Amino acid sequence: MDNTSDTRPTRNRWQRLLKGRQKQKVDVIENVAKYDKNAIHMLHIIWKEWLVDPAEQFYYVWLQVMILPIVYNSVIIILRTCFTTIALSYLPVWLTLDYLSDLMYIVDMIITVHTGYVDQGILVKDLTQLKQRYLHSKAFLRDLASLIPTDLLYFVFGIQTPLVRINRLLRMPRLNEALDRMETRTSYPNTFRISKLMIYIFVLIHWNACLYFALSSYIGFGSDRWVYPNITNPEFASLRRQYIYCFWFSAQIFTTVGDTPLPKREDEYLFMIADLLIAVLVFASIVGNVGNVITSLRDRDNVFFPNHELVKAYLSSHQISKELRHRIDNWYQHLHINKKIIRENEILQELPLHLRTEIAVSVHLSTLSKVTIFHNCDRSLLEELVLKLTPQVFSPGEYVCKKGDVGHEMYIIKEGKLAVVADDGVTEFAVLSDGNFFGEISIINIKGNKSGNRRTANIRSIGHSDLFSLSKEALMDVLSEFPAAKRHLEEKGRQILTKMGMLEENGDGGEGEAATVETKIKKLESSLESLHTKLARLMAELESSNAKMQVRVEQLEWEVAALHTDLSKEEEDARGVQGRGEGVGGEVQLEREEAEGEEEREASDLKMKRQRQGEDVFNEGDGQSTTSTKEDVRKIEVDNCCVSKDPEFHEQNQDVRKIVREDGNDRLGKGDGAEMEPAEMSSGESEEKECELKTQKSEEKTN
């Protein structure tokens, strides 16, 4: 019992451990299974989503691989068909290669289905779309036709008739695609073009050789001098001799050498005629292609280097001295021998800016980074600068700049040695070499520089020297963004000027003054521009307020005219009453006084009304006009009066009044034109008086 009780917990522990281990194992197995499942699943997904980008290297390599089966089929099928001995001797090899090429054709179709295409600049990656596109294309039908298992016809015609596989040649467009890709990628397109042409001609001669052999076999070997000699003759029995003889025969025809035996039979003649016609085309295409290659090589030279022939013709037509001509020839020679391309900006101009920058950076950045002033420059700044450099080549003894000339650019030495020389051209003050720069003093404004914008020294090229020139404007652009470089340049310039004694001690030199004047002019120009803008705005505002005033003036005239008509009528009425009541005396006097009082009241009411209307009109205007005060209104009234004194205006006013009168007659149906005449006279007078009064008042107010 004790034993049992002792061993039970131990056994339980072992059982637990065992169970635990078993569970662990199961877990591991389950995990592995899960992982495998996942892996399979992942593979499945990747396969489903697998896409070939036609711009990728994989696609390019695959196209190159596809050249093999296509060329194999285009060369071997005809060979085996015509040279049956060759077909039967190496049958296992041919069959293996045949089915290997078929396998590659199948893989090619799968890759084609997964190849994306660019639609509106975006690569289409949707497999369903890609499938749809390929399955509905002519390429699919062609590819499918090239894979039809025509080999089954071996059972009908026998294994020695590989011509049944001729449908494999339908994949030729794929070969063209591969060769085109190669042509765009190769660094030697001309060599590639010539090689491609030669390969096409080789295949053509091969086909012709095979057909010649087949025709000879059909006519009978050695039956005449034209056909292939008797193969029982040991000299012509070997397979190699058979093929080489036929190839030679064809090559002679296609290269139009024409040293072939004369045909004897009609079928031989027909064969020769067809061959000669093809030969003409072949010859023409060889000549044309080689001509193109030579022309394009010359064109390339002409683009790379300035046209020497033209310059030569120009020089001889102008009877230039021998010495100068010799120097020019030497300069050209140096460019050609050392492949110095000075027209790189022209050559690259068709490329987009970012690519041009990258090229320029990779070609010239090493030179620029040697230049001390640009040591600490940002890369972006150097990239900007590098596009502004113009390569220049100077011959030995040539002056790059002469003392006293106006400076327009500075130079950076890419390669070569240049001397700072005295006016005698011999005494050297300093020698400048790769990475040095010069010509900056005359284009940057150094305070106190006595020479202004003139070159301070003569610079002569010792040997051939490659320089970059940088125009004043380009340099200023760069320096405005990089003051450290500017300080460095100025410092170096100042040192040279001090050594030469050409730096004014304390004052600004002419150049400094020029700079100040230039800055002032710039400031003046900018303020003039802003003034122009303001003036234009004011003119527009003035025009709009003028138009409004005119409307207002017309309104007032109408009102005044109408008022005077009423007044004159009332006056007439009053006169009539006076005539009738002359005997009444005191009563009439009283009435007159009352009428005069009434008149005065009415006149003051009218004034008030006019002022109010004036305000209203101005309130209707724009922001500026709304701020007008009553004084402005008064001014307008005064102006109005003054204008009314103008005889022309008066005439116009008469016309307006006429219209008003007519209008008034129509409306009121009172009297004829004669009734109005006295009123008109008095209105003119009172208008003048009123005007004078107003002018006086406004003058008083202004004072």
Ligand SMILES: Nc1ncnc2c1ncn2[C@@H]1O[C@@H]2COP(=O)(O)O[C@H]2[C@H]1O
């Ligand atoms: N003693 C010198 N040492 C080095 N460079 C010089 C010397 N004197 C003049 N130069 C350079 O020669 C250039 C001639 O044109 P610049 O005056 O524009 O700028 C001048 C300087 O860059």
